[in-house]
Amino acid sequence: MQQTRLDAARIGAARQLIDPVFLDTPLYRCEALDPGLGCAVSIKLETANPVRSFKARGTEVVASLLAARGPRAVVCASAGNLGQALAWSGRGRGLDVTVVAPRHATAAKLDRIRALGARLELVDGDHELARDLAAAIARRDGIRLLEDSLDLETCEGAATIGLELVDSASSFDTVLVALGGGALATGVGHVVKSSRPDVEVVCVQPLGAPAMTRSWHERRVVTTESTNTIADGVAGRHPIPAVLDDLLLIVDDAVLVTEASIVAGMRMLLDHAGLVVEPSAALGIAAILEDRDRFADRHVLTIVCGGNVDLDAYRRWTDPAVDPSLL
Amino acid sequence: MQQTRLDAARIGAARQLIDPVFLDTPLYRCEALDPGLGCAVSIKLETANPVRSFKARGTEVVASLLAARGPRAVVCASAGNLGQALAWSGRGRGLDVTVVAPRHATAAKLDRIRALGARLELVDGDHELARDLAAAIARRDGIRLLEDSLDLETCEGAATIGLELVDSASSFDTVLVALGGGALATGVGHVVKSSRPDVEVVCVQPLGAPAMTRSWHERRVVTTESTNTIADGVAGRHPIPAVLDDLLLIVDDAVLVTEASIVAGMRMLLDHAGLVVEPSAALGIAAILEDRDRFADRHVLTIVCGGNVDLDAYRRWTDPAVDPSLL
Missing domain, CATH: 3.40.50.1100 (Rossmann fold)
Structure with missing residues (x-):
């Protein structure tokens, strides 16, 4: 693996600075999700803390x-x-x-x-x-x-999630990471690829906010005029060049998903995992829903990165009487 | 504290037998709940694991x-x-x-x-x-x-939650424990009272399934003819004498709550904590709602013990358009 902006010593030092209430978050197989997704799903849960996100x-x-x-x-x-x-x-x-x-x-x-x-x-x-x-x-x-994602502390903080993944006994094949500014993908990707290079790291972004994903595929910064997604946590338009450079080194793929898939992912996490998640945290499940063949029979880990929602919107998104494609 | 059926060595040994996926569960202050409850609330979350309960x-x-x-x-x-x-x-x-x-x-x-x-x-x-x-x-x-609650392993397993509470840096005044057969209260109560005798341990049971609570107050086994509660996880009618004996030694109080308060508790945990919980897991919040003065300005910890719900029922319970007293 080529050199990113991160290194193991700094990540280890960062971990020492974090209140333990945010560390060692739940990591578990969620078999109830498997039948609907056609693969083995594990969850890394970053919502059960005082701020309900990994940030x-x-x-x-x-x-x-x-x-x-x-x-x-x-x-x-x-x-x-x-x-x-x-x-x-x-x-x-x-x-x-x-x-x-x-x-x-x-x-x-x-x-x-x-x-x-x-x-x-x-x-x-x-x-x-x-x-x-x-x-x-x-x-x-x-x-x-x-500055989120540009400032190394934000990536190093996220990287401590990676430490917990690779230190676990769990042997997953793929990690699905929500992609916005890129701190989460940079941090987790760096650690996972350093320690378990065979594990695939796939970033997931909404089709309605695709700037970083397009940039990754074109290997140059691509900006967009606007964003249009319910996944507010990942809705940037101007990718940061240094972050893109890191992602080009450590990420295996970056994919885009529709709003309907994000909503379907939120519903699956509620129905089968009992988890209230914000749209950004459903991106991983959305990616599986959009490409079941790709993930078939693999062990896929998705980071449930945030759970802050407005309940009215959440109820609408997860109302079984509403067709997700009409939201 | 007088001798219960439990002891520290066996509880420590039990902990070694438990898959780590069920241990060291999240314990955190949930400040968003404070204003509505008039006290400082912490949550011990037992739902983020492969079976979605502490069992x-x-x-x-x-x-x-x-x-x-x-x-x-x-x-x-x-x-x-x-x-x-x-x-x-x-x-x-x-x-x-x-x-x-x-x-x-x-x-x-x-x-x-x-x-x-x-x-x-x-x-x-x-x-x-x-x-x-x-x-x-x-x-x-x-x-x-x-046999749940009678068999010591079930109490010792629950007691490992107590270990995590007393080992934490959190300095709570009261622990609210859902009361059914009594394993959770016996296990947690034993450890908390052994290590922090000043912490109050309060059991909470539905008015519609009050057998153990009545037994505790009368200091003898009281059975009931029937139960009538949505809190299926705690709906027993025949308290086990040996468990009652333990609870008489280590529990400070046992209170009963209405179905409307249980529903209101579930709603608060959804609205302010983003947690999907089953009725039994809302008993602690229900107890605060029914006696705010008692808990005013205290630091109260509630064990969110399970999150397995039928979504249709859960949606009805948490529908803001429905008056909880009419459910």
Whole structure:
């Protein structure tokens, strides 16, 4: 494997900085999913923690380092999960946290960011506009700008999931990873490929937000004009070149899935695994649903990366009386 | 603390026999629940595993011991969760497992028992009738009868949850435990009271299945003619004297809650924690809802003990358009 931006020593050190409440998350076979998917499915569950997503693994690292020696204020752009995680990590360490989010972000996520005591700035636009404003605030106030996926701590935090996968007794063939900015895929992919190069790492992104996947296939940054997906957690338009470079080294494939498959994946996780997941966390199941032959009889592990949903939308998505293709 | 049937050495040994997939389950503060309940709430989550309940902690111990030196066949009565867990634990160890369940048990649980390869015998009656038939099968076939709560392995398995609670950094004031046969309360209560006698252990049972709670208050076995609750996992009528004796030594209180509160508890766990739980697992939240003053400003830990539900019923229970008191 060629060199990515990550290395084992830093990932190991990152793990030491993370509150144990976010570590050693459940990893288990979910046989009830097998018949519907035609393969053996295991779940790595990142939703049973105080912020209901994997993002705190990264923000714990960032906040620990800032509390020890950095500026005591930090700003990030977020669709909600990173912001909630940074608010949690910063609060316990006395940091001043600002989160810039799109106004139309999942209300439940925005409510939790406020409840955790962070300053919330809303922009009338998408994630890229939030990134611009976060950068402007950082420049203006001279504080740390946390950039998801670009900043190594976010990838290293995610990489600790990879450590738990390869340290487990589970012998999976494929890992399905939700792809947005790329921190999760970079971190998990780096560790898995370093330790178990025979395991296939497949990124999954919505057809409605395909920038990084197209970039990966074309081996150059491809941006898009807009996004159109319910998977708010992965809806970027401007891939980060350094992250793309890493993904080109460690990812075996990147696939796109329809909104109907994402909804069908959320339904399967509810019906057969009893899990409430946000759309981004159903991308892995969606990928299996769209290409059963590819995964037939393999042991597939999917990272259930977040569970923050607005219940009204969630009820609509998982209402059996509603045809997913009509949502 | 006076002597119960349990002891630390046996509980420690039991822990060694349990597949790690069932151990070290998530334990976390769920602040989103606090405002609605008026106290600080932590969750011990026992649903993110291959059988979606805590019961495998006990069946792992039973099955390990049977595989090593017992008869290689075992029968139990179950409302579904114990049977599913025993089927899982027995399958991996080559045991012949029979489960006797009420015909009206949760279909999802019965389906999983069959899928796991156990023989399923259905009775036209309630849990007590299932217990009678299981005992008759054991006598007829000369095989092991596993009796939940009476058999020490089931209490010792549950006690490993207690170990994880007292080993955690969390400093809770009260533990709320669902009360059915009593294995969970006996196991967790024994460990918590041994190690942190100042922590209050409160059992919670449905008003519609109050036999053990009444027995605890009257300090003698009280049976009931029938049960009427959606919390199928705790719906017994004939408390076991030896279990009652243990509970009298280690439990601080036992309370009864209405069906409407159980439903409200399930809704709160869905709305604010993103957790799909079965009615028994909402008993702790229901107890807080029924007596907010008692728990005000305390740090309360509730064990979310199972998540096996029939989705149709679950959707009805958690439909915001339906008044819980009318269910």
